[in-house]
Amino acid sequence: MENIKFFFQHYGLTQNDLERYLAAALSAGGDYADLYFEYLNSTSLSMDESMVKSASQGISVGCGVRVISGERTGYAYTDDLSSERILHAARTAALIASGPAKTPAVGFQEKPARSLYPMTLPSVDAEITAKVELILRADTAARAFDPRIKEVRASYSDELRNILIVGSDGTFAEDSQPLARMNVSCIAKTEGSSGRGSSGGGGRVALDFFFGERTPEFFAKEASRQAILQLDAREAPAGDMEVVLGPGWPGVLLHEAVGHGLEADFNRKQTSAFAGLVGKRVASEKCTVVDNGTMPWRRGSLNVDDEGQPTQSTTLIENGILKGYISDKLSARLMGIADTGNGRRESYEHIPMPRMTNTYMLPGDDDPEDIVRSVKHGIYAVNFGGGQVDITNGKFVFSASEAYLIEGGKITAPIKGATLIGNGPDVLTRVSMVGNDLKLDEGVGTCGKDGQAVPVGVGIPTIKIDRLTVGGTARKDPGGFMQ
């Protein structure tokens, strides 16, 4: 897809306009100003009871103006891209400063950027009937999986986000960001029991992704399998024990336990439990954790962040030692650290801040089967819902939706979903085994921070944590777990 100057073409925006707007933003002084233009086109479909009940499409356009003065940020936005509304927003944002006007840099320089998601036909422009076919296929496959599957809900959504970012330091960046996903969820029922399951995936991919790599049948069978499994799940144990995490989406552990705590804004303000720990051991030697925005096609990837900075792969923890934080422009300037290209915002209505992209642990040398075999009494958790963290005291949770007991080194009974809770700054010090089977999630992650949601990815190989608290209902008896 050609990188045409989208806003120039469709809204008659000229370089001269951009310079005028930036000048208005700095009309009361300030250290930096930027404009973030966004045109978002989205589609979504959903079905249940084997009927496509909902189809929706929409356009959202706007521009956000930011002015930074020292540690202060002024922000205003408009959904009307006329000159007078953007100038009004610029002057409103300018109220954060109070001094003589500053002059923006002359001319813009576009930094060489990646092309992580090139495609000839973004899915938003594909035939809607092809998208309907995906969810119809999912519905059929889920119902065919097992007669105990009673209810199936399948959905598909995609978007194309065109952005333009210009800054008073000459920053100029454009990107066209596709995103697509499909989801299936099922409910299984028998006389005495019920269960639910859910599976989905996608990425910054074109529609053919769902006809090749990850089909509707794949997600449908996964969701059905989980729902059926839950029918026979027994109570999960409660208390501290050994926990083995399967590869892929269980990487939510990293996102919650260390990811948020390593966002630069929290560390600048010293509100994070990780503040001041750079150079210290925060994990076992087997742990290397990175945040990488440069992986092709991935939901959490970006060519440039929402401040126009090219993304990169940032090593957060190396062989257990904390190396650094993920940052945005403001944090980089105030802390004297590198801008890692992690400045993201939910939309033009929001102020950017450090956010994760794809956060994962590098593979180790251990055989995943040896990892399970090493556990006397514990659990093996392979699927999760979401998680949450209090970055100040470091406590984090993530909720297992599919897990099993490990007894004497063998995976035995499936157990009901339980929340696992731990302490971020030390949980990774108890990672005693790291498998060689790194997987990333299927492409369904959304991260919330300060009321702003952004798409992210997570990943992990099979790992063993020597001690983690499991929020089950069955308490340990001296002889083992209560049945």
Add this chain to the structure above:
Amino acid sequence: MPTELATQNSQVNTDLKDLAQDVVRRAIKGGASAAECVIREGDEFSTLVRLGQVETLKQSGSKAIGIRLFNGRRAASTYSSDFSREGLDRMIKSAIELSRITSEDPFAGIPDASQLGSLTGDLDLFYPDVYSLSGEERINYARRAEKAALDYDPRIKNSDGGSFDAATGHKIMANSHGFVGEYRRSYCSISAVPIAQTEDGAMQRDYWFSVSRNLSKLESPEHVGTVAAQRTLRRLGARRGKTKKVPVVFDPMVSTSILEHIFEGINGDAVYRGATFLAGKLGQKIAADSVTVVDDGTIPGGFGTSPFDGEGIPTRRTVVIENGVLNSYLLNTYTAKKLGLQTTANASRGLAGTPGIGPGNFFVQPGKKTPQEIIAAIPDGLYVTEFLGHGANLVTGDYSRGASGLWISGGELAYPVEEITVAGNLKEMFFNISEIGSDLEFRGSVACPTIRLDGLIVGGE
């Protein structure tokens, strides 16, 4: 510092109602058999002050429009922020095209004309005084809240800031059965998030806030900061708890979560799909005798109040659970038809998509005991002040969440605890609500007094 917002012209008031009706007319002309148009406009202001300095200052307005239309029994919806003639035409045309690929659903449609309407009279939802403070004064509110917290105790050395927010919203709706309605709402709030630290460097953070539809009813910034400081200090020195089965008391900030689970279990969408263990239980006992839960969209000034629901039907008061018996689900027109019942006027409509279901003002009737009396009766137990993570499965009833709070020992709040879980099954939990406090207070649209639940397992060491 001048902070006047030049919002859209004031004539736009009538213009938007005319516009919504015009869009509906054009949709019908374009081939739709029924149509519904929603317009939202609003503005917001927010400031965060940290360690006495302004950190952010944000102010703006926005407007957007959405249409939901029917092609026989096929539905589709589109939305846009482009109010030009071409933009609106494109929006309508896309919806009509989209409606060709959805399924014929015999239950789909907009409500009958006879059901439509709007509550009359002043519902006390809009006060322009939320913007009456000057820019400097608003910043000062935020600064004062934070300062009161920072000054409260030397162990409070840091802060995530004090904030002041204000917003107004305007919603207009019209449909092809002749409904036209609109209402405005206002909102302002102050908050403080202090951070306390013990000598070994361990930090704890908590918060307090006040929210109101008008400025005069906000708690003072000093009060907000002081309570935030007290709640934060209370967490210092938190230790882990032991794994055991004990009575658990939920403070009002977290007891609302029980109501959220109830809502998840009795809303029409979940019920008709069988995605809740409460499906098919109308008229049956599902909770303890002391539990009465009400949904009321008509309370003047309420955070969950509106003159009409998302489909244009006047809101009302519904007793959802009465003395433990499930009396009513919460429904919109579609789910009511699916279940052979009448709508309870709880349709909730964003700009796009099918109407969902949302509560109005949703609350548990208070009991007689004070929180102190409830705690005093417990020799060994847990008082939860915060939950982490979700973890309620309404299909199976399984419940497991991370928590922090205070351990109850000998009828008193003894010491703070953290890094523990609370688990059980909602099917039993609703029956095991053994005490409901007298302290019902609305800090949002969902409210619940202090409650005590028995039979839960605390997971820890």
